[in-house]
Amino acid sequence: MAIDELEKKLRPPERGLPPYPAKMIKLASGEIMVVREARREDIGALLGTVYPLIEVAKDYYDIVAARMYNELLAWYRYRIANEFAIVGAIDGEIAGIVTSRDVDGKLGMSLHTMTIKRGLRVGAQLFAAKMEHHIEYCKEDEVWIVAESPIGFKRWMIEYELEDRSAQYPAVRHELGGVPTFALTRKLWDAVKAVKCTGTRPVPPEILKTADKLKMPNEYVQLPGWKRNG
Amino acid sequence: MAPRIGIVGIGHCRFGNSSDYDLVDVIAYSANDALEDAGGLALRKEVDQVFVGNMAAGMFNHQTAVASALISRMDMEPCPAELIENGPASGASAIRMGYMAIASGMADVVLVAAGEIMRTVSGWEATNIVATMAHTEAEYNMGLTLPGFAGMFTRLYMQKYGLTERDLALVAVKDHANAALNKYAHVQIPVTIEAIADGPEANVVNNYVAEPLRMYSTCPITDGSAAVILVNMDSPKAKLFKKKPIRIAGIASATDTHCVHNRKDPLVLDAVRLSAEKAYKMAGIGPADISVAELHDAFVIFELLNSEEVGFFERGKSFLGVRNHETEIGGRIPINTSGGLKAKGHPVGATGVSQVVELVRQLRGEAEEGRQVKDPKYGMAVNFGGFGNNVVTTILAKD
């Protein structure tokens, strides 16, 4: 499709990131979660999944959902450089989404992590998948990380032993702004990946196929009484 | 001769996250539930005494004198009311105080309501608050917490008897399966042995908390409440209640050393055994008579240890019974049919009353389909305070 000159000017240059190879994880419930990189055709399901949670103030869902909605839409509309989204799906239904982007081939900027299906550590698994992509596949040296939820952030800070770069503000400043920046370096990742990052590759075709066309959840634990289909 | 004392009303809320709610409201919710179960809210005027079980409202919720607060919330003035704090055994201790109030002749109808809201604080803070039950200088100051004790305990047991991590996971699978059918349980998601133990991803999915204990060997942090109404079955007031009482056949308590390292034998829970022996004697029965049991399992290792101390299994052999499915619903001795603290959840002060509510449901035949024990006659609950240094055992009978 021809892109007009003005549109070209508005699109950021793309490095062309390596793809994230899909994997599957057997969650504690025995359900299989397919973890794969989101594709452009997934955008409707992704936005529709995130949108209702903008209403949920508890556990910082509102701000994470609002920001993730922005990131996904910006990614789709080519208004953010080198972003990727990874989605976890159980029988095709979206269980969690993470967003992130590559800055310059050496540095990654972790954006957001959202758990849709709670109680099975989906968020922890997808956060690890995101870090895996940054360091193992995109070959970056480190990833900058911040979080809205103090509890969620403290968990990452402790479990990954993130380096505190807040003393280097504003030279080191996460794009999400206004908060202290912590970093996951390759060395820190190597120290934890065995206990944080798991999954089986390749995903058998019949299982991968279940995640081909992503489905939006009909209900959310976070929104009691809400149903997508009335 | 002591009167016969029975339970004529039970109340319970869905365990989970109630941190948006006021603690006293949450306790009152279950108390109202119990009154309605017993015949109606107007029956609160017949209550002679209220005991409230709660461990740490002062720290979690900045609320003290919870019993006094509950009285007003429920329009029960001038009924006498006391708060009973016995760590995680607060609930069962409150029931025991209720029993003693009736047995002494000072009351005919007692409301026991218990609750805890822990999720007002982070997991680290909750762990810290619960750890305050340990010896301050010799344990708490060291940084030790309940998971830490349980981890050390489990390691010793594994070394001595050959228990494996997979055996602990089997107990968790059973508990989660039961909780999935329990409308009050916090975690209603069944888990599979492959996912949490056998599979290639189990090491990450079921990560260590306090080695060798993993996440699915430890209870969640839970909010909730439960309540029971006790009545002197031989008093005229007993006729006010619509349901046939489930009798408290035996109730007893025992203590052990505060410092875990000072136990005579670190793998022997003297307080559990002694309290169970006294309760059995009072009830005139033995372990073989128990049809269903709720055994305190904040850590799965406790379910195993407790089942040995109360005589369901020989010492060191309980996990073999688990492998043989003896503790499942339909097994020889169904244990933690509610899902246990492991999956039903453990709002610490409420747990003892919640265990008794579960037994009453089982003995009445009111448990959900799929987890109702067939024709139970006697139920036993063991509620731990501290790290097994203050234990209450309750035996209920369906007459």
Add this chain to the structure above:
Amino acid sequence: MIDFSQYGEQTPHIHAFRCQKCGAIYYPAPMICAKCDSKRDPVTGSGWEEFDLEGPCTLLTWTRVWNLPEGFNRKFLMFGMVAFPNGLKASGRIELEGDPGRDPEIGMALAAKVMEADERPGKPVKVYVFS
């Protein structure tokens, strides 16, 4: 008369207690001697002798805790219970030389020393470190 030894750098110690009437030893301090019923007055200490409880000990059991309480902002800590040659037991932290992921072994010989720790708000507290 001022006790000037209270000033300056103090090496922390953890004390066990000996009943001077019957010789029974305890850690931590009781208020009544289980053997001879002697009462301990925590103010005057009369009838009881304090002594340092540290040095060689044997590991009885241990754990590596990954979910630490508030204030302990690190990935994990190892804890253990030990027995001293005099029969007293204690709980504390384990720090082994070399690889922090190295596992202790039940029965291994360790040395108990006392350090100050300040992870929690308030005054620093004395903790055992078994190494």
